[in-house]
Amino acid sequence: MDPALLSHPLVPPTPTLSAAAPVSPEDAARLRALDPQAYWLEIARELSWVTPPTTALNGTLGNFEYFPGATGNVSTNCLDRHPPERVALRYEREDGLRETWTFGALTDATARFAAALEDLGVTKGDRVAIYLGNVPEAFIAIHACYRIGAIYSVIFAGFSASAVRDRLEDAQPKVVVCTDATLRRGKVVPLRDTLHEALDGLDAQVIVARCVEPGAPLRPGDLDFHALLDATTRRADPAALDANDPGFIIYTSGTTSKPKGLVHAGLGFLTGAYANVKWALNLHPGDEYWCTADVGWLTFPIFALVGGLAHGATHVIYEGSIDTPTPARPYEIIGRYGVTKVFTAPTALRMLRRAGDDALRGQNLDSLHLIGLVGEPLDPETWHWTHRTLGQERVFVNNTYGQTETGTAWASSMVGLTATRPGACGHPLPGYRARVVREGGQEAAPGELGALTLTEPFPCLARTVWGDHDRYVQTYLADFPGAYAASDAALLDHDGQLWVTGRLDDVMNVAGHRIGTMEMEAALITHPAVSEAAVVAMPDDVKGAVPVAFVVPRGDAQDSPELQRELAEAVVRGVGAIARPARVIVTPTVPRTRSGKIMRRVLRDLLVTGETRGDLTSLENPDAIDTVRERLRGGSA
Template sequence: MDKTLLEHPLVPPTDPLRATAPVSEAEAARLLALDPPAYWLEIARELAWDTPPTVALEGELGSFRYYPGATGNVSVNCLDRHPPERTALLYEREDGLREEWTYGELMDGAARFAAALQDLGVERGDRVAICLGNVPEAFVAIHACYRIGAIYSVIFAGFSASAVRDRLEDARPKVVVCTDATLRRGKVVPLKATLDEAMAGLDIQNVIVARRVDREFALREGEHDFHTLLERTTRRAAPVSLEANEPSFIIYTSGTTSKPKGLVHAGLGFLAGAYANVKWALNLRPDDVYWCTADVGWLAFPIFALVGGLAHGATHVIYEGSIDTPTPARPYEIIERYGVTKVFTAPTALRMLRRAGDAALGGHDLGTLGLVSLVGEPLDPETWHWTRDSLGAGRVFVNNTYGQTETGTAWSSSMVGLTPTRPGSCGHPLPGYRAWVVREDGTGAAPGELGALTLTAPFPCLARTVWGDHDRYVRTYLADFPGSYAASDAALLDADGQLWVTGRLDDVMNVAGHRLGTMELEAALLTHPAVSEAAVVARPDDVRGAVPVAFVVPRAGVQPGADLEEELADAIVRGVGPFARPARVIVVPTVPRTRSGKIMRRLLRDLLVTGEAGGDLTSLENPDALEVVRARLAGS
């Protein structure tokens, strides 16, 4: 890895964040030094329980139980224990529709919707599929499931009918909750029509439709209107006391195989992890106005909004639609309108704002904003500095984090207000986690040495199994380095303990004896003023083992050409070294990406090597990008 990235000075917390830190620096150091089970018992004392835990951990990876015998309810921790008059949600839709919900209204809605689900025959352990976007009904429906012990599964609203059907067939829900439609970039996206196609021939007993775009949307026989059902249900379901390890939700993650994995998380274990994650990565307080830009179908939203966020009692801004519609100034308008103090987003969203130019910032008062935290993919230092200096006018702290759907938290992060960060890094492992970077033979890598990222001890929010296929869980996560969870990501820990995740292990390339991750090559490209986004993949080479090939999305107004491609290749040479010069630089108007904005590098690699995009495509938002890239490859 380019050593200059590791030599950036550590950036300390800002004074306002330091002044409101949740603990002292000495206490933070003590927590970091605690054995994970002791730490997680301390975190448990900050939550509400029916039967508090007395034992932290039983068993080991693959069969562990955290807080065995302890009981409680997630919804109580997120809704009931906060002042009912406090504002919980400030909802805004792309077309300007706005709603405001208090904690009391959310609790009442969740309790009545839980009773309605019970009246429809939903019992503890039954599955409920949630096909909703970022709407208040998602909070109501999900916390209704938590309240009665139903296992929910959020199905991303942008999936095709085939992808939705795969998930319905796997989870076999008793009830599906959806909206008639959603809005995206000024267009109506018909979610219910997609669901109807997906459900054809499936035995699903009840469908509940929240009519949000078309209030007169026609329901089929036997279907229920969400709001009518809620209004007619006067009974409020009491929260069920659940054991800490009972399964609470299924979330599907895709990869190189055709069948998505239904990861199962325990309810109260996930609550403990999400609550602690928000405490350190955001230091979210009841007086914060906070915006998590993630989609409800991406696990960042349950961690940092639905569960971890609400558990801290802050006011949440919820936005439905594309954040750059109708103009790139929309995010700045939202921050200014609501007085947002903290934002949780993805590096891709920041690169999108940076690409649009600083003119959109003009005239907007963002003085309330003090923290931008991130997760999702590697963050290049250029975007880190733009976020602090341009977006944040030098006063915000930029906290890049790292986590996975499987880990249930962004477990590497700065402890906001307490520990520093280094631009481009993912902070450091938080209390309760034990990370180890290893070589291919399983021995520990030296500081600054690229290797495979592993976690060596269980923690409460780690996914417990793959729904219906525990053998697949063991093969996927526990077989490569016995005794450790394998993240399948390439990483290093620098001399200060900062974690750098450079990409998937499949993306690490060995170029003439040099091990390179995609992050450093892409960071070098992003220093060029013509570059908006960059993705680097490896192409097999008979002589050098592998050679890098770069895909670059230019900024607006930039014209592609041989001169630009040569300049971009030179940028990598300057940033990394002559040995890293890419075999090709391919300038394209778009690249395949997920709804959360992550570039799907494996599809670029497939197109480059075989000409076809293989594996699971269900998380792909823009299938047209495959043809664009394929045509560009053929033309060059």
Template sequence: MSTQPPLLDQPLIPPSDALRRQAPVTPQEAERLKALPPTEYWAEMASELEWDERWTKILDGELGDFRYFVGAKGNVSVNCLDRHAEKTPDKVALHYEREDGLTETWTYQQLTTETARFAAVLEDMGVQKGDRVSLLLSNIPEAFIAIHACYRIGAVYSVIFAGFSAAAVRDRLEDARPKVVIVADGTLRRGKVVALKSVLTEARRGIDSIEHVIVINRLNSDVTQQPDEQGCNEHDWADLMARTRRLAAPVMLEANEPGFIIYTSGTTSKPKGLVHSGLGFLVGTYANVKWSLNLRPEDNYWCTADVGWLTSPIFALVGGMAHGVTQVLYEGSIDTPSPSRPYELVEKYGVNKIFTAPTALRMLRRAGQSALAGRDLSKVELISLVGEPLDPETWHWTADTFGAFVNNTYGQTETGTAWASAIVGATDTKAGSCGEALPGYRAEVVGEDGQPVAAGQLGVLTLTEPFPCLARTVWGSSERYHETYFSEFPGRYASADAAMLDEDGQLWVTGRIDDVMNVSGHRIGTMELEAALITHPAVSEAAVVAQSDELRGAVPVAFVVPRAGAWEGRQLSEELAEAIVAGVGKYARPAAVYVVPTLPRTRSGKIMRRLLRDLLEHGEVRGDMSSLENPDALEVVLGHIRM
């Protein structure tokens, strides 16, 4: 069994020599940037991008109601496409590959031209600045084209995750009220066709704002285009593009005008449509990618995120493209047709920098070292992560397997960036931590009274000053925006995440504040318990949730997926309970450890812990299940609970 030290005892890990040599700044310069007033820092970052008009004031207002780069005008697509196409038109922008082996290569010039052409298509349909365009797409090149076409003309886009049910898609269409919807006929997922057009057809019935549906035929489906009973016209993407010769000129937008709406999936059935400004988001993601990945023109980079989650706009669609890098775009499940597929792609495209999620790494680890056989991973220098707490065991496995520096980060859909991170090549990290707050952000961990807590103490993570990429409102409900994020601690943005800062200033985010439990007077987050479980050689994945207890206030309950061939049954449950006692303390002994073959998870692989809480407390799920990929797992887990 591993003997990794407890979370807060992890040593500082310096950047690798290779990353240190290519670092965007020196350690001294990094400290200077952190010390700058946020407004001065953001002005420096914004100055590295192209603007049609400069700002008259950097910041106006305060958290909850502010404007950044007041009066400045520019265009996101110009910064992500045109300026690179002008300098290096033949540089590869995208290496696209699909699960079944289909490949495409797109240069910056090709991508820019097709984006401008599709922007003209939208204009010819009557789409104007501020009109909404919804997209039900997977990881295909047309997603990049359609999104940047919206940026080009000032349309407010909203990407809907391709794994959603018709009911979940409908919720988002009803809220955004789009004029145009863009949909692929289908996508591939673990060898199966996932129909998207039929889902949209069911979801959009009765939504009279939709005037046009554009269908991208990626799987050669027999899709007919015809007006429906509401007069909505369906069009074939390829036909529209073939008939359109005009290239739309970019519209110069004010820095605070809305760029897109992205919906969160919460504990209720009504998703929140968070509104991000277009150019504010650009500045934030450009800086985020610079520090968390240090993407350079010579890099070959793979962001594994689905286009339907904000990780993709931050680190691929906008932040990645703003740096003019060559990217790998993969459609499908990365472990199909075999667990060796990710390693094959890394070798094939000479990938040296990767952005992914802890869940993906745990999936690779579970597959075993045989999947690596014969694969050359020597070019990989950096693996950066976001999405959920990262246990030290997985951090070290990743570093050893790839021979790369591992940079875990933290951010939220609301913040528009992974704002906690190492500055790659210039600052240290710890195995499992989220690094430090990047320049331009001011973070504090506070107690229930709103006052900062001491180092090493668990509290609520808050941000105390505005930054350009923070969501500006909830679509159609400013009251909900203020109530959700600014009412609990006035003057602060409340993340609803539990966290602690250690003596070295490293940030540890342990999960949602709902996952913090008070066990016999001890406050503890589930991350520490899960980290103790992952050290056991029989454990592949672990999720711990709190269950109410009359005597102790709350007790931890663990769900564990064993490694292939691991021993099963009561003996393993008892051993794992002892692993938590050994790693955390007797007070944290779980009330139960359920050894299960699967866990409910999103399509991106995150374990849905709130659904596990529902099953424990109510014997059924009462929250939003729109992000759930494997509904069958709920019955499996519930069966183990009832045994």
């Protein structure tokens, strides 16, 4: 990795966030040094339990319990324990529809919907599929499952019928909750129709929240969400659930095989998410807070639906594309609600930067104190633009790292307490033991790129793959015995800051030199003509692999041999001559997921074979495949 990145000065906490820190700097240092089991017991005492935990850990990775014998309920920690008059949700939809929900109203609706599920025969351990966007009904349905011990599974609203069916066949839900449709860039996406196509031949009760077309008729056998809720006056009592009872199943996207249904313990996940939000967001009941993630990705349950609500903050939730109808929409939302903290993805910031700074002019962002990030490597150029231009050098930018499997973004600054470094992911938070190792399992030296592992269990780590524990063990525990393998390439610098450069598959061996794609992409983005970049490896008979860069230009920048040479030289300057791209492909678009991530796997397939393979159900812009294919053939952008 470029030494200049690792030697960038640490950025200290801002005075505003330090003044509101949940503990003193001395106590933060104590917690970081604490044994993980003692730490998690200390965190657990901040939550509400029926039977409080007295023991932390029983067992080891692959077969463990956290807080054995403890009982409680997730929904009571997220809803019932907060003042009923406090605003819980400020909902806004792409077409301008807005709703406000207090904690009291949300708790009441959740308890009644839980009772309705019980009346439909749903009991503890039954599965309920949630096929919804970022709507209040998602909060109600999910916390209703938590209330009675049903195991929910959120299915991303952008998936195709085939992808939805894979997940339904695996989880075998008794009930599926969906909306009639969702909105995306001014278009109506018909979720109910997709669901019924996916359900063909499967047996499940469908409950439809008619939100986009409230007067549309229901299909025979379907139930109306709001009519069912209105007809149910009984409130279900929160069940006292074991700390290790399964809370939900969340599916990773498949590539060449079926997606994995990762199982998280409900109360274990609550504990991890609560602590994650405490440190990574420094969230308080007085905050107006916006998590831009989709409910179908685990970021939203961690940082909003569970972890965020457990802290009692007011949540802005937005359904639709945040840059519709104009790129100014995010700034307008921040100003309208006085948003103090935002949690988003680097892709969203790159999208705003690419749109230009005109959208920022005249916007009131004075309330904003923190921008948190997760999801993919953050290039330092985007960090600096966010800090200087968007944040006016007074907003703290906290990049974090986590996975669906870990149930938290476990690497982060402790906001208001510890520093960060532009492009890094902060440091391992209390309660986690991370090691970067070489191929043989020996610990890597500071600054040395290796494989990222976690060596001790923690409450929010996924416990198994639904119905296939052997697959769980082989996927996560076989590579480095005694440790969880993240399958990501990373290093810890001399200050303990974590740098995750991408999947291990994205670390290419060029003539014996191991090079991560992140540093090459960061070098490309420093060029003023570049808004986004993705680097993938192409097999080479002499060097083993060579890098190929795909670049999306900014503004009026035009492709030319001169620009391609300049971009190749930018990589040489930033990383070294060994990293010079074999080709630089300038393209107006690249394949990306609905959450905005570039699908580097698809770019690699197109580069090597000219075709795509594996799961494309999360691809938002299929037309990008033909565009990139044409550019690879030398066609015009």
